[in-house]
Amino acid sequence: xxxxxxxxxxxxxxxxxxxLTCAVYGGSFSDYSWNWIRQSPEKGLEWIAEIDHRxxxxxxxxxxxxxTVSVDTSKNQFSLRARSVTAADTATYFCARARRQFGGIVxxxxxxxxxxxxxxxxxxxxxxx
Amino acid sequence: xxxVTQSPSTLSASxxxxxxxxxxxxxxxxxxxxxxxxxxxxxxKLLIYKASTLExxxxxxxxxxxxxxxxxxxxxxxxxxxxATYYCQQYKSSYTFGQGTKxxxx
Numbered sequence: 001x002x003x004x005x006x007x008x009x010x011x012x013x014x015x016x017x018x019x020l021t022c023a024v025y026g027g028s029f030s031d032y033s034w035n036w037i038r039q040s041p042e043k044g045l046e047w048i049a050e051i052d053h054r055x056x057x058x059x060x061x062x063x064x065x066x067x068t069v070s071v072d073t074s075k076n077q078f079s080l081r082a083r084s085v086t087a088a089d090t091a092t093y094f095c096a097r098a099r100r101q102f103g104g105i106v107x108x109x110x111x112x113x114x115x116x117x118x119x120x121x122x123x124x125x126x127x128x129x
Numbered sequence: 130x131x132x133v134t135q136s137p138s139t140l141s142a143s144x145x146x147x148x149x150x151x152x153x154x155x156x157x158x159x160x161x162x163x164x165x166x167x168x169x170x171x172x173x174k175l176l177i178y179k180a181s182t183l184e185x186x187x188x189x190x191x192x193x194x195x196x197x198x199x200x201x202x203x204x205x206x207x208x209x210x211x212x213a214t215y216y217c218q219q220y221k222s223s224y225t226f227g228q229g230t231k232x233x234x235x
Contacts (some may be wrong), residue, residue, distance in 0.1 A: 035224075037224075044216075044226060044228050044229060045216060045218075045226035046171070046226070047223060047224035047225070047226070058223070060223065061130075062130065069167075094172055094173075096172075099178075101178075101179065103161070113161050113220050113221065114180045114220060115161075115163045115175070115179075115218070115220045116163070116173075116175065116218075116224075117175045117184065118175075118176070119172035119174075120172060121171070121172055121175055122172055
């Protein structure tokens with residue numbers, strides 16, 4: 001049974017760098033994509049970024065370029081970094097596995113869609129001076 | 130981004146009731162929609178994917194339907210454990226979540 005365990009600093013000052021890591025225990029690492037999502041009372045659930053085992057990434061364009069995801073396949077881990085945090089980054093951060101579904105052939109290319117099926121317990125990150 | 134909007138924001142019901150939550154997408158997402166249940170202090174739990182497919186282990190009193198821009202989550206014969214917040218999520222283009230529907234005990 002797959003289990004996601006995350007860790008990282010929970011209290012940051014404005015302008016510091018947020019750094020979280022998520023370890024995957026059990027199951028395949030390469031058959032899924034791996035995501036970071038955050039939740040705050042102000043914005044609700046907000047997807048941040050996704051990465052696969054090859055290092056291919058996608059990001060929420062509304063979060064600009066402050067976030068970076070990376071993967072370490074030797075440890076079955078993936079990480080999130082965000083530079084120059086502000087109070088608006090205060091939230092509970094979750095890592096989650098995304099399962100792939102075949103979506104057909106579009107423009108002669110195989111298309112897949114992913115939905116999040118396993119989540120970590122989450123880490124509360126507070127940004128305060 | 131494809132915004133999704135849920136209604137109602139809050140729903141009061143009793144054990145044994147049947148309730149329906151609606152999710153609307155700003156453009157067609159076919160059936161690329163998931164539903165999650167979240168209880169305070171815990172992570173969202175997947176209930177349904179591809180609009181109507183029940184995740185393994187989820188009770189059959191949960192059901193989903195719809196396609197295109199309008200979707201519903203139905204919970205029949207409400208049990209005490211079902212009082213929680215429910216979210217829809219589209220995954221056709223990136224990922225966006227609805228704002229949530231809090232299901233309260235009447």
